[in-house]
Amino acid sequence: MGTERSFTLVLGGGGMRGLAHVGVLEALTQATFLPAEVVGSSVGALVAAAWCTGMSTREMTDLAFELRRRDLFQIAHREMALKRMQSPGLYRPEPLHDFVSGLLGDLTFDELEHPLLVNTVDIDVGTQVFWGQPGLRDLRVADAVIASCALPGFFPPHPINGRYYADGAAAANLPVHPGATAGRDLVIAVDVGTRGRPGSNTQRGGFAAVYARATEIAIQRMDETVLRQWTRPPLVLIRPAVWHIPLLSFDHSAELLRAGFLAAHELTTSGALPEPDQTGVFPRHAFDVNIDEARCVGCGACVHLAPPGQFRMDTNGKAVVVNPTPSWSPIDGFCVAQCPTRAISAVRRPE
Numbered sequence: 001m002g003t004e005r006s007f008t009l010v011l012g013g014g015g016m017r018g019l020a021h022v023g024v025l026e027a028l029t030q031a032t033f034l035p036a037e038v039v040g041s042s043v044g045a046l047v048a049a050a051w052c053t054g055m056s057t058r059e060m061t062d063l064a065f066e067l068r069r070r071d072l073f074q075i076a077h078r079e080m081a082l083k084r085m086q087s088p089g090l091y092r093p094e095p096l097h098d099f100v101s102g103l104l105g106d107l108t109f110d111e112l113e114h115p116l117l118v119n120t121v122d123i124d125v126g127t128q129v130f131w132g133q134p135g136l137r138d139l140r141v142a143d144a145v146i147a148s149c150a151l152p153g154f155f156p157p158h159p160i161n162g163r164y165y166a167d168g169a170a171a172a173n174l175p176v177h178p179g180a181t182a183g184r185d186l187v188i189a190v191d192v193g194t195r196g197r198p199g200s201n202t203q204r205g206g207f208a209a210v211y212a213r214a215t216e217i218a219i220q221r222m223d224e225t226v227l228r229q230w231t232r233p234p235l236v237l238i239r240p241a242v243w244h245i246p247l248l249s250f251d252h253s254a255e256l257l258r259a260g261f262l263a264a265h266e267l268t269t270s271g272a273l274p275e276p277d278q279t280g281v282f283p284r285h286a287f288d289v290n291i292d293e294a295r296c297v298g299c300g301a302c303v304h305l306a307p308p309g310q311f312r313m314d315t316n317g318k319a320v321v322v323n324p325t326p327s328w329s330p331i332d333g334f335c336v337a338q339c340p341t342r343a344i345s346a347v348r349r350p351e
Contacts, residue, residue, distance in 0.1 A: 005033075005185060005186050005273065006036045006183075006184050006185055006186070007035055007036060007179075007184050007185070007186035007187060007188055008035060008036065008037050008038075008039060008178065008179035008182055008184045008186075008187050008188070009028075009035035009037070009038045009039070009048075009188050009189075009190070010038075010039045010040075010041075010044075010174060010175060010176050010178075010179060010187060010188070010189040010190065011024075011038065011039070011040045011041070011044030011045070011047055011048050011190050012041055012042075012044050012173050012174040012175075012189065012190060012191050012192060012193060012223075013041045013042025013043055013044055013045075013151075013167065013168075013169045013173045013192075013193070013219075014042070014043060014044075014173075014191075014192035014193050014242070014247070015042075015043060015212075015246075015247035015248050015249075016043070016245070016246075016247065016248055016249050016250060016252070016256070017043075017192040017193075017240075017242045017245055017247070017256060018042070018043030018044055018046070018047055018192055019047075019064050019253055019256035019257055019260070020190070020192050020240040020242050020256045020257065020259050020260030020263070021043070021044055021047040021048070021190055021192065021260060022047055022057055022060045022061055022064060022257055022260060023240070023256070023257040023258060023259065023260025023261035023262070023263075023264065024190050024238060024240070024260040024261070024263065024264040025047070025051055025057050025060075025264075026057040026061075026257075026260075026261050026264075027260075027261045027262075027263075027264035027265040027267075027268055028264055028268065029057055030265075030268075031265075031268035031269075033268055034114075035114075035188070036115065036182075036184060037114070037115035037116065037117065037178075037182065037184075038051065038052060038114060038115070038116050038117070039116075039117040039119065039130070039175055039176075039178050039179065040116070040117070040118055040119065040145075040148065041118075041119035041148060041167070041168045041169055041172070041173055041174070041175050042119075042148055042149050042151065042167050042168065042169055042173070043149065043192075044190070044192075045118045045119060045144070045145045045148035045149065045168075046100065046103075046145050046148075046149060047060065048116055048118075049103075049104055049112075049116060049118065049141050049142075049144075049145050050103060050104070051114065052112040052113060052114040052115070052116040052141075053104060053107060053112060053113065053141075054113040061257060063103075064253045064256075064257065065253055065254075067250065067253075068250060069248070069250050070095070071095060071099055072091075072095055072096055072099060073091050073095070073248065074091060074092045074094075074095050075090065075091060075092070090153060090154050090155075091154055091155055093146075093150075093155055093156050093158070096146060096149060096150075096155060097146055100142050100145050100146050100149070101140075101142045101146075103142075104140070104141050104142040104145065105142070106140055106142070107140065107141050107142075108137065108138060108139060108140060108141065109131070109132045109137040109138075109139075109141055109144075110137055110138075112141065115132070116132050116141070117130045117131070117132040117133060117175075117178055118130065118131040118132055118141070118144040118145055118147075118148050118168075119148055119168030119169075119171075119172065119175040120144065120147045120148050120165040120166065120167070120168045121165065121166050121167070121168050121170040121171050122163055122164070122165055123152070123157040123164050123165065123166045123170075124163065124164060126170075126171075128168060128171040128172065128175075129165065129168075130175070130178060131144035131147075132144070139160060139161070143158065143160050144160070146158045147160060147165035147166065147167075148165075148167060148168055149167065150165070150166045150167055151166070151167040151169065151215070152166050152167065152170060153211055153215075154212075169215075169219050171222075172222060172223065172226065173193060173219040173220075173222070173223055174189050174191055174193075174223045174226075174227075176189050176226065176227070176230070176235060177226070179233065179235070180232070180233065184233055185233050185234075185276035186233055186234055186235075186236065186273065186274070186276065187233055187234070187235040187236070188235075188236045188238065188267075189235060189236070189237050189238065190238045190239075190240070190260070190263075190264075191223070191237060191238070191239045192239075192240060192242055192260075193216060193219065193220055193223070193243075212247050212248075213247075216247070224331065224334055227281055227331045228331055228334075230280060230281055231279045231280065232278075232279045233276065234274035234275070234276070234278045234279060234280065234281075234282055235280070235281050235282065236267065236273065236274065236281075236282045236283065237281050237282070237329065237330045237331065238263045238264060238267060239263065239330055240256075240259040240260045240262070240263040241259045241262075241263070242255075242256055242259050242260075267283075270283070280329065281329040281330065281331045281332075282329055283329065283330075284327045284328060284329050285327065285328060285348050285349070285351065286325055286326070286327050286328075286348070286349040286351075287325070287326055287327075287328050287333070287346045287347060287348055287349060288324065288325060288346070288347045288349060289310070289321050289323070289324055289325070289326060289344065289345070289346045290321065290324070290344070290345050290346075291311075291318075291319055291320065291321055291343050291344055291345075292343045292344075292345070293318055293343075295341045295342065295343035296318045296319050296341065296343040297340070297341055297343075298313065298316075298317035298318050298319065299340060300313060300319070301335065301338055301339060301340065302319050302335045302338075302339060302344060303319065305334055305335040305338055306332065306335040307326070307328070307332050309322055309323065310322060310323055310326060310332075310335070311335075319343070319344075325349070328346070333346055
């Protein structure tokens with residue numbers, strides 16, 4: 001890539017969609033554009049930890065194709081039968097523990113080849129804890145990753161030093177703020193969350209599917225709020241095209257890996273990284289924005305969620321476009337998907 005930047009790479013959670021992170025790392029490796037540190041949450045922590053041990057993306061790809069649902073997800077039938085509503089999780093923790101421990105062994109943070117932070121939450125007091133920070137390094141990386149993957153309701157919280165920790169997504173699924181305090185001049189965050197799949201009939205998947213989807217929605221809202229308020233260092237948001245793939249699908253490995261690679265390859269070949277003194281979220285592209293007046297019901301969501309001055313309400317209670325050709329970052333277009341009647345269209349202009 002031919003540019004020297006000290007950046008933090010943030011890999012967010014998203015179930016099996018996290019395989020896209022491997023593709024992102026492959027593209028960055030090919031471009032010799034490597035992070036000064038990696039921050040991971042949930043599956044992002046697992047992929048980040050594997051890479052930080054020195055595992056190659058080729059090895060991770062091979063492992064992804066061998067992975068089966070039973071390797072990670074086995075219903076806790078006995079616990080649920082005996083404890084019923086007091087069962088600590090829908091799935092047995094042992095397969096996850098065995099998989100992560102087999103992958104990472106007994107390595108501590110000081111033994112890793114690359115600096116790593118793992119996002120978790122103390123489930124009792126609600127404190128967000130980043131293992132790998134000073135004073136939080138003397139433990140097995142595997143234990144931190146297991147805790148980060150312990151999505152409440154699905155897996156039991158994981159004990160570390162007498163306390164219980166769960167998936168850091170409960171506080172931030174895309175934990176970008178360590179990058180603002182580490183003295184880096186750039187943050188690159190990879191979001192593999194979903195923005196919804198119209199017609200997917202989530203309710204037909206039963207309790208687990210509905211609970212997972214509701215959790216995703218809450219997590220997405222938190223992350224969007226943080227990103228809308230982001231100032232510096234400049235943050236590049238990579239969103240691989242994985243939104244249509246179910247959270248726990250094991251049938252799309254090749255597609256996920258490819259989507260992550262393509263999204264990061266576009267970044268490394270475009271030469272459009274923001275300068276260190278720029279602020280906000282990138283990349284930014286020009287769009288043609290329109291509102292279908294017949295569909296608009298005047299709810300005002302677009303005025304609230306879009307960048308200031310993008311929309312306004314007219315005297316008839318309908319939304320109108322103030323700036324028809326804005327330059328938007330990925331976060332600015334959030335208002336389009338949130339229109340309840342799909343009255344807003346935004347088409348990226350050719351560059």
